[in-house]
Amino acid sequence: MHVREAERGDAEAIASIARASWHAAYGEFLSEEAIDATVDEWYAPETLRRHIAAAGAFLVAMAHGEPGAEGDGVDADDAGGIVGFAHVRYAPEVGNVVLRRIYVRPDAWREGIGTALLGAVARRFVDDHERLSTVVFAENEVGLSFYQRNGFEMIGEQTTAFGGEEHDERIVVADLEDLAGLATETDPAEGSGDGRPPREG
Structure with a gap:
């Protein structure tokens, strides 16, 4: 597994991973209709392409270093080799870098991909932000x-309307310097994150 910059041509694969992850992670408390409507809106290919081209970092995790390579055992044929992604930007209104999205294919949860993505995005911002x-x-x-x-700590709570219902949310924060030390390559033996996501902002 390795992490690279997202490209415009990755939009459809990213949307597919988002849909599967949303249903797997949120299906117990959000309706299927609310999930599909949100993914259709937030992950429309043209919308994703604009995000990929905008300031910040939009990274994807690839199952293998090169197409067809042997290695980590993660099968990502349905997504063109992509098994996860993360979208991060600096938000002056809150005074720090914000992780807007981090999702991993459900069949690749607990393989360390979410942790690797966190480390990769942190290294993009650690020199200029805290x-x-x-x-x-x-x-x-x-x-x-x-x-x-x-290493994230909860610093606040809020309530948001989503799918016609109110849901409580937690605001969490971590030091970029600490996150920058997370591994870029996956090693299940080390015990790693599953990459199940925040609600996007």
Whole structure:
């Protein structure tokens, strides 16, 4: 597995991973209709292409170093080799770098891909900024555990309307310097994150 910059041609694969991850991670507390409508809106290919071209970092994790290469055992044929992605930008309104999206294909959870993506995005910003924050559904216990394992601390709470219902959210933050030390390559023996996501901002 390795991490690279997203390209415009990755948009469809990213949307496919997002849809599968949303259903797997949020299906117990969001309706299928709400999930599909949100993914259709937030992950429309043209919208993703604009995000990929904008300031910040939009990274994808590839199952193998080169197409057809042997290696980590993660099968990503359906997504052109992509098994996860992360979208990060500096947000002056909050004064730190914000993790807007981090998702990994459900069949590749707990392979260290989410942790590797965190480390990669942190290294893009650590020289100029101090902290990385994100927002995660309070119902997303596995996602919260992922952030806790990687050094995030809760600094606030809020409530948001989503799918016609109100949901509590947790605001979590970590030091970029600490995250920058996370591995770029996956090693399941080390015990790693599953990459289940925050709710996007």
